[in-house]
Amino acid sequence: MKERSDKILKGLENQYYRATYKAMGYTTDDLKRPIIGIANSWSEVVPGSFNLRSVAQRVRDGIYRAGGTPVEFGVIGACDGMGQGHDGMHYILPSRELIASSIESMAQINLFDGLVLLGSCDKIVPGMLMAAARLDIPCIMLPGGPMDGGVCFDGRQSDQTSSAEAYGMYTAGKITKDTYTSLENLSCPACGSCSYLGTANTMCALSESLGMILPDGGIIPATSAARLAIGEHTGMQIMDLVEKDITARQVLTAGSIRNAIKVCLAISGSTNAVLHLTALAKELQLDMDVLKEFDTLSDTTPLLAKINPSSKYNVIDFYHDGGVYRVMKELGDKIENEMTVTGQTMNDNLKTHRYPYPITNRVIHPIDDPFGETGGVAVLKGNLAPDTGVTKPGAYDKSLRHFTGTAICFDREEDAEKAILDGKIHDGHVVVIRYEGPKGGPGMREMFKAMKFMYGRGLAKTTALITDGRFSGTNNGLFVGHISPEAAEGGPIAIIEDGDKIEINVDKKEINLLVSDEEIAKRLKAWQRPERKFTRGWLGLYSKIAASGSEGGVIDYSKLDKL
Structure with a gap:
């Protein structure tokens, strides 16, 4: 069979390429x-x-x-x-x-x-x-x-994300400093990709x-x-x-x-x-x-x-x-x-295929006895996410599949995290973190810490978090990410105000801002596009050419013609 490398490694005329390889110790036989x-x-x-x-x-x-x-x-x-x-x-x-x-x-x-x-x-x-x-x-x-997995903590083997949950617990006075600091040496016992399903x-x-x-x-x-x-x-x-x-x-x-x-x-x-x-x-x-x-x-x-x-x-x-x-x-x-x-x-x-270990059915259930009849990831739409939003009902309590709460809005992740640790987020809040999408972030940052802090402070079953950014696979609690269009593109998430009511209904696959169509249109008309956060380097370029979260956050080559 003719190989791709034949083009540069076979034939008298290609001595140049073989000589270059041989400068690194490759032999004539290697190059055949x-x-x-x-x-x-x-x-x-x-x-x-x-x-x-x-x-x-x-x-x-x-x-x-x-x-x-x-x-x-x-x-x-x-x-x-x-x-x-x-x-x-x-x-x-x-x-x-x-x-x-x-x-x-x-x-x-x-x-x-x-x-x-x-x-x-x-x-x-x-x-x-x-x-x-x-x-x-x-x-x-x-x-x-x-x-x-690491040392047992909070009912399971720990991992590095346990430290973020533990910090939320520590700031809420639920655990001691010694318990918190002990995780630093015990939660990650060896190399490898994170032990959870991130x-x-x-x-x-x-x-x-x-x-x-x-x-x-x-x-x-x-x-x-x-x-x-x-x-x-x-x-x-x-x-x-x-x-x-x-x-x-x-x-x-x-x-x-x-x-x-x-x-x-x-x-x-x-x-x-x-x-x-x-x-x-x-x-x-x-x-x-x-x-x-x-x-x-x-x-x-x-x-x-x-x-x-x-x-x-x-x-x-x-x-x-x-x-x-x-x-x-x-x-x-x-x-x-x-x-x-x-x-x-x-x-x-x-x-x-043969399984190397005996089957226990503790982690995987047979298809005639599933954990749930539908999948553990759901796509939502509504007036708040006209294109899409993505959530993971397999990772939160069934009581959260239909949730209505009051918006509290932040235009950057760090501000939301500070508010959570300062005790400003309460039961019934829908935390809105926006301008964190592919273009607006730029880079569609993960809201990992915000969710972990909320979990640690006991808010996992009484609050929600929505964003045009995304989430780590380790996050649980009620969240909706990838909301598109993103805020930086004038999506409805940009015009949510503190005190607005937001409804998330996973069974109906909907996420809606409970504000009249007329009010939404009025706010969108008044909205102004913010300045880009990065104008130089790789992020400066990416923020210009990134596609939306609903399109995978890839490079949108059609945008290159407009630069």
Whole structure:
């Protein structure tokens, strides 16, 4: 089979390129083999990527063992946790576009024959999937695996988000300083992506259901020997994909995206998955309305798994109870039979899959005994969100599915957080945080801390929070994010006033401002667009060209013509 790299590595006239490789110690034999890029997001600032140096070595072993030559390069990757609650969060969602573009660039500059994508965290995984979709060459993904749970706190194994909840408890006088500070050393016992079902582990799980990761490879624990073993298997498998010319777009299809949506609904995954699957569909140039698919499929997809923040069980518990493949087996004929990176179809994979641990049914329920008849993620519309808003009913008390409260408004996340800690948020409030969308933020910041502080202060079952920003997968309590159009684009969320009544009705899939149409029109007419917060650098550019949250927060190329 003719490889992409033949164009620069075969023939007398291409000595220049071979000489360049040989400057780094590659041999003549190395350069006769298929060249396989390894995009590695390893760093010393992201726990989810910290073990990828050792995983990458096993991938390299597998590639060489199967007849290829591995060529590793670095990829940026931020930890969402490190960006929470300050200006760094403006960069998190936009970093997804940088990751996709950098991998695309390296693969095209060097004409790799195949690509292994090593990444674990919130924007790294979707950015890598987007790159695979653009390139349409043989690609396979492998994360670093989830973190072990920490010391028990508040009825479950702790994680780093427990510190934010605990701080809310401490400021409310519910726990001692010693209890609070003890979590610093005990909540994160090892590296790996966050132990709860946040965006990182959601996207790793969904990548399995997309068929882009070998079975169980999304959620094998970071500290397990099996994580290293699957690294070598992954390296060998990319060579099989190259040999058979199974490219990314043969795996990433409309059907596989629907499979991922169903799994997301069945496990009550992070609402950020809506953004990322929308972005992926756009990169694949599919005529597909992902939000509509979420809305429609949520009516027919039962809630089969409850994982922190929906329960006390973490992602490793989910893995032990059968993981992603168990959920897909339970969904049965709801799963579409698409090609996967095993070289077999999803149905073939499911037929031959064996669970490494005994099934307990504690985390995953069989389909004839679901946790709920409908999915754990819901899309809402109404006069407050004419395009859409997204919520996660699988992660909050059923009493909150219909909630009417009084608005208290903030134009930036930090102001809301201060008000919560100062005791200014009370039962019955709907906290409105706006001008935090893709353009207005810019970068669609997460309201992670605000929700955690409210939980810690005992407000999780008596208040709500709505925003044109987004939420971490660890958040619970009643929230609606991704409200579109966003405030910076003149969406109705911009004209809410303190004291207005807001109704959230999950069963009817509605979110409405209980103000007359005439009053809404009057306020919108008087509204004035604020100045952009960033005018230079990457954020200055992103704030000009970002699409709305309902369109995945991707780069809107039509806007480039207007710059």
